[in-house]
Amino acid sequence: MVLTFKGGFHVHDGKELTKDKELRTAPVPELLVVPLSQHIGAPCQASVKKKDEVRMGQPVGEARGFVSAPVHSPVSGIVKDVKAAPHSSGGRVLSVLIENDGEDTLYPGVGERADPKDLSREEIIDRVKNAGIVGLGGATFPAHVKLSPPKDKPIDTIVINGAECEPLLTCDYRLMMDSPESVILGADIVRRVTGAKRLILATEDNKRDAAAVLEKKVAELGLADTSVAVAKTKYPQGGEKQLIKALLNREVPTPRKRGLPMDVGVIVQNVGTCHAIYEAVAKNMPLIERLVTVVGTAVENPGNYTARIGTPCSVLLEDAGWERATALLMGGPMMGMAVYTPEVPVAKGTSGLLAERIVSDGDPRDCIRCASCVEVCPARLTPLDLSVASESQNWEIAEEYHVDDCIECGCCSYVCPSNRPIVQQIRHAKAALRKIRSAGSAG
Numbered sequence: 537m538v539l540t541f542k543g544g545f546h547v548h549d550g551k552e553l554t555k556d557k558e559l560r561t562a563p564v565p566e567l568l569v570v571p572l573s574q575h576i577g578a579p580c581q582a583s584v585k586k587k588d589e590v591r592m593g594q595p596v597g598e599a600r601g602f603v604s605a606p607v608h609s610p611v612s613g614i615v616k617d618v619k620a621a622p623h624s625s626g627g628r629v630l631s632v633l634i635e636n637d638g639e640d641t642l643y644p645g646v647g648e649r650a651d652p653k654d655l656s657r658e659e660i661i662d663r664v665k666n667a668g669i670v671g672l673g674g675a676t677f678p679a680h681v682k683l684s685p686p687k688d689k690p691i692d693t694i695v696i697n698g699a700e701c702e703p704l705l706t707c708d709y710r711l712m713m714d715s716p717e718s719v720i721l722g723a724d725i726v727r728r729v730t731g732a733k734r735l736i737l738a739t740e741d742n743k744r745d746a747a748a749v750l751e752k753k754v755a756e757l758g759l760a761d762t763s764v765a766v767a768k769t770k771y772p773q774g775g776e777k778q779l780i781k782a783l784l785n786r787e788v789p790t791p792r793k794r795g796l797p798m799d800v801g802v803i804v805q806n807v808g809t810c811h812a813i814y815e816a817v818a819k820n821m822p823l824i825e826r827l828v829t830v831v832g833t834a835v836e837n838p839g840n841y842t843a844r845i846g847t848p849c850s851v852l853l854e855d856a857g858w859e860r861a862t863a864l865l866m867g868g869p870m871m872g873m874a875v876y877t878p879e880v881p882v883a884k885g886t887s888g889l890l891a892e893r894i895v896s897d898g899d900p901r902d903c904i905r906c907a908s909c910v911e912v913c914p915a916r917l918t919p920l921d922l923s924v925a926s927e928s929q930n931w932e933i934a935e936e937y938h939v940d941d942c943i944e945c946g947c948c949s950y951v952c953p954s955n956r957p958i959v960q961q962i963r964h965a966k967a968a969l970r971k972i973r974s975a976g977s978a979g
């Protein structure tokens with residue numbers, strides 16, 4: 537049986553450019569810029585000030601509220617400033633600037649080992665929360681929140697997302713190949729904490745070698761009720777809802793109905809998040825580094841890097857032999873966001889840096905109603921109508937056509953023969969509606 541979902545399409549993935557290259561360690565710069573907002577939810581509050589001495593792994597930003605995650609110093613050194621700095625959102629965000637002393641002196645307690653089996657459920661959730669772990673697949677939702685589902689939403693299955701369907705990105709693939717044990721043990725911690733019975737480690741059929749590595753490790757570890765599933769290679773197979781449909785044939789209610797995977801008894805965690813959860817629980821390591829794929833037509837030597845959070849993207853790009861590109865995206869070609877300066881730092885949600893020489897293949901033209909965008913839309917929307925509604929700033933119509941259910945996968949823009957920037961128009965409509973709703977609720 538082919539494990540898949542309706543909509544989406546197969547796209548040349550370009551993963552051969554980086555997938556088999558040895559993991560590199562990114563240079564650690566003299567100055568790191570740690571944004572206080574790196575997650576979905578309330579930004580952190582700085583817990584250090586200018587001239588403070590900090591150690592590696594020390595909290596420098598405190599979480600405010602349950603849906604928030606602290607941030608930590610990725611090096612030891614001195615706080616140079618706490619001020620607004622360039623951020624992947626396109627603006628400037630309050631950030632802690634740290635001068636690296638090159639010593640990597642650890643904050644007390646960081647790196648202290650524990651056997652996860654000796655820790656209670658509450659202790660594990662506390663460790664994950666204090667380590668500042670968020671969804672590393674790009675969603676950046678605080679992980680401890682997902683580990684605490686409400687009592688009326690029992691979880692029977694944990695799905696570990698190693699689909700990495702975004703073209704060109706291979707950092708999740710490398711993690712599965714190089715560190716299968718920490719991914720699986722992290723996943724097992726998620727299963728234990730949520731009370732789920734079944735664990736499914738999922739990838740796509742263009743990564744069968746990673747599936748084999750995971751299968752071998754599961755057998756070695758002797759984990760019961762744990763399987764490895766291989767879904768069809770199709771974009772956006774790694775979307776939570778698409779993955780749940782493909783593996784379990786369960787339909788997550790739409791975002792309009794505030795539907796979440798837990799409504800159908802499932803929690804989905806990315807492979808990188810599981811690795812980070814294991815590091816936090818078993819080694820008391822906060823999230824201060826992550827894997828980043830650096831690739832694109834303007835990159836001479838593409839590859840995967842382990843990079844400290846707060847490292848300016850320019851450091852990785854220089855190391856990979858970057859010619860100053862006309863376009864720089866954080867993330868992959870489908871869902872990545874354009875960044876306006878390479879000085880934007882690597883953050884918790886940075887899975888890739890894509891530097892491209894050529895960005896446009898023509899100006900947008902009128903819709904020819906070919907319906908290609910409808911065919912590929914995995915959320916079963918009519919992107920052409922959303923595009924036109926946004927263009928004419930008719931937010932009511934956009935709402936009527938369920939713009940909130942769009943997962944921003946970019947499939948529609950990709951296939952549109954008229955080069956219409958549909959996903960950007962949809963983002964614009966969503967932002968306008970958010971503004972209208974918040975003005976309404978304030979009034």
Ligand code: SF4
Binds near residue numbers: 946962
């Ligand atoms: S970006 Fe939104 S509208 Fe376009 S294909 Fe994806 S889900 Fe559908």
Ligand code: SF4
Binds near residue numbers: 905910919953958
């Ligand atoms: S793919 Fe483009 S041209 Fe075709 S219907 Fe959709 S918006 Fe119109």
